[in-house]
Amino acid sequence: MALLTIENLSLGYEGREILKGVSFRVNAGDYLCIVGENGSGKTTLMKAILGLRPPLGGAILPGDGLKRSEIGYLPQQTEAQRDFPATAWEVVTSGLLNRGGWRPFLTKEEKKIARGALATLGVADLEKRCYRELSGGQQQRVLLARALCATRRLLLLDEPVAGLDPGAAGEMYDLVDKLHASGITIIMITHDLDAVLPRATHVLHVGEDVFFGDVREYMESGRVSRFGRGEEA
Amino acid sequence: MTWFFETLGSYFAYPFVRYATVAVILIALCASLLGVPLVLKRFSFIGDGLSHVAFGAMAVAAVLNTAEKTFFPELFEKIGQTPLVLLLTMAAAILLLRTGQNTKIKGDAVVAMISVGALAFGYLLLHLFPTSSNITGDVCSTLFGSTSILTLTRADVVFSAVMALLVAIVFLFFYRKIFSVTFDEDFSRATGTRAGAYNLLIAVVTAVVIVMAMNLVGSLLISALVVFPALSAMRIFKSFRAVTICAAVLSVAAAAVGILISLLAVTPTGATIVAVDGIVFLLFSLAGLIRGGTRA
Ligand SMILES: Nc1ncnc2c1ncn2[C@@H]1O[C@H](COP(=O)(O)OP(=O)(O)OP(=O)(O)O)[C@@H](O)[C@H]1O
Ligand SMILES: [Mg+2]
Numbered sequence: 001m002a003l004l005t006i007e008n009l010s011l012g013y014e015g016r017e018i019l020k021g022v023s024f025r026v027n028a029g030d031y032l033c034i035v036g037e038n039g040s041g042k043t044t045l046m047k048a049i050l051g052l053r054p055p056l057g058g059a060i061l062p063g064d065g066l067k068r069s070e071i072g073y074l075p076q077q078t079e080a081q082r083d084f085p086a087t088a089w090e091v092v093t094s095g096l097l098n099r100g101g102w103r104p105f106l107t108k109e110e111k112k113i114a115r116g117a118l119a120t121l122g123v124a125d126l127e128k129r130c131y132r133e134l135s136g137g138q139q140q141r142v143l144l145a146r147a148l149c150a151t152r153r154l155l156l157l158d159e160p161v162a163g164l165d166p167g168a169a170g171e172m173y174d175l176v177d178k179l180h181a182s183g184i185t186i187i188m189i190t191h192d193l194d195a196v197l198p199r200a201t202h203v204l205h206v207g208e209d210v211f212f213g214d215v216r217e218y219m220e221s222g223r224v225s226r227f228g229r230g231e232e233a
Numbered sequence: 234m235t236w237f238f239e240t241l242g243s244y245f246a247y248p249f250v251r252y253a254t255v256a257v258i259l260i261a262l263c264a265s266l267l268g269v270p271l272v273l274k275r276f277s278f279i280g281d282g283l284s285h286v287a288f289g290a291m292a293v294a295a296v297l298n299t300a301e302k303t304f305f306p307e308l309f310e311k312i313g314q315t316p317l318v319l320l321l322t323m324a325a326a327i328l329l330l331r332t333g334q335n336t337k338i339k340g341d342a343v344v345a346m347i348s349v350g351a352l353a354f355g356y357l358l359l360h361l362f363p364t365s366s367n368i369t370g371d372v373c374s375t376l377f378g379s380t381s382i383l384t385l386t387r388a389d390v391v392f393s394a395v396m397a398l399l400v401a402i403v404f405l406f407f408y409r410k411i412f413s414v415t416f417d418e419d420f421s422r423a424t425g426t427r428a429g430a431y432n433l434l435i436a437v438v439t440a441v442v443i444v445m446a447m448n449l450v451g452s453l454l455i456s457a458l459v460v461f462p463a464l465s466a467m468r469i470f471k472s473f474r475a476v477t478i479c480a481a482v483l484s485v486a487a488a489a490v491g492i493l494i495s496l497l498a499v500t501p502t503g504a505t506i507v508a509v510d511g512i513v514f515l516l517f518s519l520a521g522l523i524r525g526g527t528r529a
Contacts, residue, residue, distance in 0.1 A: 052423060068424065070425075071424055071425070073420055075417070075420060085470060085472055086471075086473050087472040090416075090474070091416065094412060094413040094417070094421070095420075097413050097424070097426055098424045104407070104409060132471075133471070146420070
């Protein structure tokens with residue numbers, strides 16, 4: 001059964017449509033990458049899937065008993081204000097809240113998960129640092145660690161490698177592969193087709209004409225040369 | 234020095250001075266706890282707007298109470314006017330939060346409209362239906378607080394203490410959720426935290442704190458009590474937990490010092506506490522500058 005079914009979805013701001021007639025399915029175990037030009041509506045689509053923006057029309061149907069509290073999310077940018085006092089640790093552990101429970105304090109188990117996530121992203125030593133004083137790439141890793149803490153079945157990533165150095169980007173992709181192999185469903189927005197296409201199972205191309213299919217169909221559709229490589233040039 | 238202790242001793246011999254001191258410190262504690270998320274969410278102005286609404290509510294309550302006093306004197310004896318004011322202010326808080334979110338008029342404009350409107354309406358009401366011969370005095374003490382905390386009744390103190398305890402418990406219990414919703418509302422909503430419910434909680438608690446603090450510092454000075462400790466703490470500390478704890482400690486200390494000064498120097502309590510809070514803010518800003526300077 002599909003984890004997510006999107007039916008004839010249209011999205012927009014204040015009545016202005018930016019996407020319409022989008023339909024696709026995500027099954028458990030898929031690795032879907034969403035591509036398209038800047039401003040084509042990828043982020044908007046992801047926010048609609050997460051229930052942050054109401055759709056103008058159509059439907060987003062979770063299936064297979066998927067609950068909001070089983071989803072991890074890495075936003076494209078966080079509007080964390082310049083003067084917000086928070087340590088990396090506080091940010092990462094906020095990803096654990098959806099595990100339920102009414103305790104005001106972290107359990108041993110939860111601390112272990114958070115430490116693990118920080119270590120996985122190679123930022124264990126930043127734990128006590130102030131979030132707003134980290135570099136852009138370090139902030140991105142901390143937010144990824146937070147997403148890891150929240151993920152149990154589905155992980156949505158909005159341009160996860162933006163701001164990471166090439167080495168870190170490679171590690172990031174390997175990490176997502178590992179999560180995917182462990183049974184977590186991945187939806188990733190990316191402009192980095194060269195790196196992601198060999199790893200993904202499905203592609204959604206948003207824009208003037210919407211394409212959805214598996215990676216092989218996408219390669220054969222001829223869009224890769226038109227969009228993917230073309231954009232980098 | 235002996236004069237100092239003798240004067241204080243003679244004041245604290247009265248039970249109502251002790252009650253009032255306890256109430257003031259509890260209120261300061263709540264206001265500072267609440268201040269941290271409000272300042273960080275850029276909602277400082279909501280506290281200010283609500284305090285004006287509370288002033289209007291007070292006027293409405295005063296007028297209604299005149300009627301109530303005439304027709305149901307026993308009922309008035311029992312509950313006083315605070316619950317009615319609280320109810321009206323809570324309604325306004327929820328309204329402000331809702332309209333701030335999804336109307337065409339910008340949030341701050343809505344607050345400005347409602348707060349100035351409530352202020353004018355309240356003043357008008359007090360003039361049309363004077364509740365006592367000294368309107369200017371009444372208005373002044375509603376805006377700037379009772380000139381002396383000694384006018385707080387025992388019922389006021391008990392009510393404040395209970396409310397303060399509730400606010401503190403709510404805060405401790407929901408501390409991490411409040412952090413999450415304040416830091417990144419989208420993320421917490423996306424991953425299953427009911428951010429709307431927590432925003433509502435913050436609005437309701439704000440209303441409670443403001444109505445409690447109104448007897449003490451008056452509606453014009455409440456924002457200071459809410460905002461100053463949080464801002465001071467943020468000059469120095471860089472984690473949410475440290476800022477919360479520091480704001481609470483600062484606020485309690487400033488309230489205690491302010492009360493002592495106001496008893497000794499016979500100054501208005503609310504204004505004195507706010508002045509102490511202001512001085513603390515200046516000191517902390519200075520300390521923050523020096524620290525930042527040496528590190529950079
Ligand atoms: N809050 C908003 N209000 C009004 N219009 C918006 C808002 N956010 C985005 N838009 C518009 O919606 C369109 C899609 O934006 P979106 O952020 O979804 O693009 P994107 O595909 O994620 O682009 P990018 O590759 O740059 O991240 C853009 O034309 C943008 O101008
Ligand atoms: Mg985007």
